[in-house]
Amino acid sequence: MATIGDVAKVAGVSRSTASYALSGKRAISHDVRRRVEDAVRQLGYTPNAGARALATSQTRVIGLLAQFFDDEFAPAMMQYIRGVTDTARELGYDTLLVSEADGPNALRRITDSRMVDGVVLLNVAEQDDRLPVLRTAGAPGALVGLPRDTTGVDVFDLDFEEAGRAMVDHLAALGHRELLLVSQPDHVVERGGAYVWRLRDAAVAQAALRGVRLHTASAAAHQPQVGSDLRTLLEQHPDVTGLLLNNEAAAAALPSVLQTRGLSVPADLSVVGRFSDEFARNFSLPYSSVESAPDRLGSMAVRQLVRRIEGGGEVTEPHVVRYITPEIVDRGSTDRPRV
Amino acid sequence: MATIGDVAKVAGVSRSTASYALSGKRAISHDVRRRVEDAVRQLGYTPNAGARALATSQTRVIGLLAQFFDDEFAPAMMQYIRGVTDTARELGYDTLLVSEADGPNALRRITDSRMVDGVVLLNVAEQDDRLPVLRTAGAPGALVGLPRDTTGVDVFDLDFEEAGRAMVDHLAALGHRELLLVSQPDHVVERGGAYVWRLRDAAVAQAALRGVRLHTASAAAHQPQVGSDLRTLLEQHPDVTGLLLNNEAAAAALPSVLQTRGLSVPADLSVVGRFSDEFARNFSLPYSSVESAPDRLGSMAVRQLVRRIEGGGEVTEPHVVRYITPEIVDRGSTDRPRV
DNA sequence: CTGAAAGCGCTTACAG
DNA sequence: CTGAAAGCGCTTACAG
Numbered sequence: 001m002a003t004i005g006d007v008a009k010v011a012g013v014s015r016s017t018a019s020y021a022l023s024g025k026r027a028i029s030h031d032v033r034r035r036v037e038d039a040v041r042q043l044g045y046t047p048n049a050g051a052r053a054l055a056t057s058q059t060r061v062i063g064l065l066a067q068f069f070d071d072e073f074a075p076a077m078m079q080y081i082r083g084v085t086d087t088a089r090e091l092g093y094d095t096l097l098v099s100e101a102d103g104p105n106a107l108r109r110i111t112d113s114r115m116v117d118g119v120v121l122l123n124v125a126e127q128d129d130r131l132p133v134l135r136t137a138g139a140p141g142a143l144v145g146l147p148r149d150t151t152g153v154d155v156f157d158l159d160f161e162e163a164g165r166a167m168v169d170h171l172a173a174l175g176h177r178e179l180l181l182v183s184q185p186d187h188v189v190e191r192g193g194a195y196v197w198r199l200r201d202a203a204v205a206q207a208a209l210r211g212v213r214l215h216t217a218s219a220a221a222h223q224p225q226v227g228s229d230l231r232t233l234l235e236q237h238p239d240v241t242g243l244l245l246n247n248e249a250a251a252a253a254l255p256s257v258l259q260t261r262g263l264s265v266p267a268d269l270s271v272v273g274r275f276s277d278e279f280a281r282n283f284s285l286p287y288s289s290v291e292s293a294p295d296r297l298g299s300m301a302v303r304q305l306v307r308r309i310e311g312g313g314e315v316t317e318p319h320v321v322r323y324i325t326p327e328i329v330d331r332g333s334t335d336r337p338r339v
Numbered sequence: 340m341a342t343i344g345d346v347a348k349v350a351g352v353s354r355s356t357a358s359y360a361l362s363g364k365r366a367i368s369h370d371v372r373r374r375v376e377d378a379v380r381q382l383g384y385t386p387n388a389g390a391r392a393l394a395t396s397q398t399r400v401i402g403l404l405a406q407f408f409d410d411e412f413a414p415a416m417m418q419y420i421r422g423v424t425d426t427a428r429e430l431g432y433d434t435l436l437v438s439e440a441d442g443p444n445a446l447r448r449i450t451d452s453r454m455v456d457g458v459v460l461l462n463v464a465e466q467d468d469r470l471p472v473l474r475t476a477g478a479p480g481a482l483v484g485l486p487r488d489t490t491g492v493d494v495f496d497l498d499f500e501e502a503g504r505a506m507v508d509h510l511a512a513l514g515h516r517e518l519l520l521v522s523q524p525d526h527v528v529e530r531g532g533a534y535v536w537r538l539r540d541a542a543v544a545q546a547a548l549r550g551v552r553l554h555t556a557s558a559a560a561h562q563p564q565v566g567s568d569l570r571t572l573l574e575q576h577p578d579v580t581g582l583l584l585n586n587e588a589a590a591a592a593l594p595s596v597l598q599t600r601g602l603s604v605p606a607d608l609s610v611v612g613r614f615s616d617e618f619a620r621n622f623s624l625p626y627s628s629v630e631s632a633p634d635r636l637g638s639m640a641v642r643q644l645v646r647r648i649e650g651g652g653e654v655t656e657p658h659v660v661r662y663i664t665p666e667i668v669d670r671g672s673t674d675r676p677r678v
Numbered sequence: 679c680t681g682a683a684a685g686c687g688c689t690t691a692c693a694g
Numbered sequence: 695c696t697g698a699a700a701g702c703g704c705t706t707a708c709a710g
Contacts, residue, residue, distance in 0.1 A: 053389035390703035
């Protein structure tokens with residue numbers, strides 16, 4: 001592999017001049033610049049990333065901390081990841097993907113060893129073990145998901161409260177008076193999945209305000225359990241005319257459950273979910289939904305992270321907590337309740 | 340951040356001794372080793388990855404080249420990625436995930452700049468643009484997917500020929516005499532997705548051998564087109580009693596299609612797919628299938644890659660082309676044909 | 679068993 | 695506008 005020394009030799013200049021000619025960090029005569037560029041082309045020179053990182057203390061790599069829980073729905077993760085990698089590349093960064101079970105340890109490893117300039121944390125819990133590590137790491141961090149303590153980090157998340165209200169309002173406006181909200185399994189909440197109760201509590205309050213009954217329940221995150229949970233819930237609540245789903249696995253399982261019960265949407269039951277449009281297309285889900293916008297959230301997190309990285313790390317702008325406003329994508333699964 | 344110099348100072352030894360004490364590459368007195376280890380703990384020392392890479396020419400990072408095509412089904416990708424990252428970590432490597440559209444360029448960038456010790460290529464096409472780049476890159480590479488020319492790389496793939504035969508045999512043994520195979524869209528083939536015709540041609544040959552009629556067709560990879568494709572195909576082939584699916588989107592869309600046509604499985608139609616068990620669970624797919632084992636393929640590719648990386652790069656073992664034997668997972672979606 | 683020194687390939691003050 | 699030199703933080707022959 002050619003080094004900058006080889007480039008300098010071929011161009012007939014010093015190594016520093018070759019370096020400056022390529023970085024543009026000081027004035028270079030037109031002639032020298034040309035000779036250096038020709039040499040680069042001729043030798044197929046690419047700077048050694050490790051050497052550059054050592055000299056500049058910048059890796060141009062961001063760390064992406066994903067995590068996979070047994071009780072959460074894996075396919076949705078891919079879209080967050082693409083939002084991050086695509087935007088990172090657009091801004092000139094590569095992405096180190098870390099998905100090991102011990103998140104805090106992984107985070108410490110990649111920051112302490114200076115493999116990355118900053119990190120994006122996915123799937124952040126209310127009390128996330130990774131946050132204490134991140135705060136002492138020195139590297140800037142952007143989160144997708146809202147922790148209780150947001151000091152020192154930039155946070156991006158769907159406005160789940162508003163999502164809950166929007167779902168209730170949508171069905172209430174159509175005349176529904178008895179609704180059922182199916183959430184993630186309880187252990188997701190126990191583990192700190194705040195979005196579950198953020199959506200639920202707001203939905204409950206809004207239902208009270210609108211004078212509609214809202215039952216709340218949870219269902220598993222996997223087949224076959226989620227299917228039988230749904231069947232049981234529908235049996236327990238025969239008077240419900242509108243179903244709210246804050247559980248992607250339940251949304252994926254619902255079509256076959258309704259089929260076996262001979263229920264059709266929206267004639268017998270109105271349904272609104274909370275998932276992404278891509279998810280809906282992949283799984284052929286014919287349900288209107290609050291768009292969860294995973295790619296946008298991943299992208300926003302990276303943009304902010306890169307601003308911080310390139311802002312110098314010193315006293316810069318205050319940290320942000322930014323919510324995406326939920327929008328309902330209409331797929332024709334809601335109508336007035338049957339009488 | 341503490342450096343090895345700080346560690347040496349605190350331990351009262353030279354930097355080289357500190358380094359050797361940590362690497363274990365030469366004999367160290369018990370006393371010195373203890374002092375060095377204490378100093379490491381006290382300072383929270385972690386080696387700087389860039390400096391180490393520069394000194395050793397080893398990054399302990401592997402590059403993972405994923406690609407997302409509009410006409411392929413994204414959710415399946417996640418499992419390959421997890422197979423790679425989990426196994427890499429197990430072997431002491433981190434993973435640089437690259438998913439930009441221009442694969443050859445991305446590959447050149449991360450290998451020329453020495454960001455990675457080797458690469459795993461996902462979704463390899465018959466004539467893959469990334470392979471010429473890989474062959475000149477000097478870094479070892481392991482592929483998931485079978486290209487026409489396998490020189491210089493290690494290759495892992497499902498045995499799609501055997502998968503096609505197994506699907507036909509399974510239904511033929513139950514007495515089916517008229518089958519329909521639904522494959523990926525034609526542009527997947529045109530782009531070099533050899534697995535489409537590898538499975539199809541083997542299925543056709545096996546059907547001839549067994550004396551059963553096998554119709555072949557393709558369907559889109561996305562909703563809503565794939566749904567209407569399936570409806571059209573079922574109308575065109577009313578006498579078909581067994582359906583083979585080499586198209587994950589079609590498998591995901593099939594339940595609602597059958598529902599609207601009032602067909603039940605396996606009473607009216609036997610169905611066998613080709614997808615992973617995790618995929619089946621996530622999408623609630625009640626169809627028997629040839630297991631595509633993405634996590635195992637990703638894992639095998641990484642293991643072989645790491646052997647090459649650590650084997651020294653010189654004349655070592657010959658390259659391998661290894662196929663996973665397809666196994667049918669029974670989900671009760673096949674039975675004798677109705678008469 | 680340990681240390682002083684060179685070198686990996688860059689960048690960037692310092693000097694002219 | 696250009697060059698010689700120092701330094702980033704490691705590892706590893708070389709010497710004792």
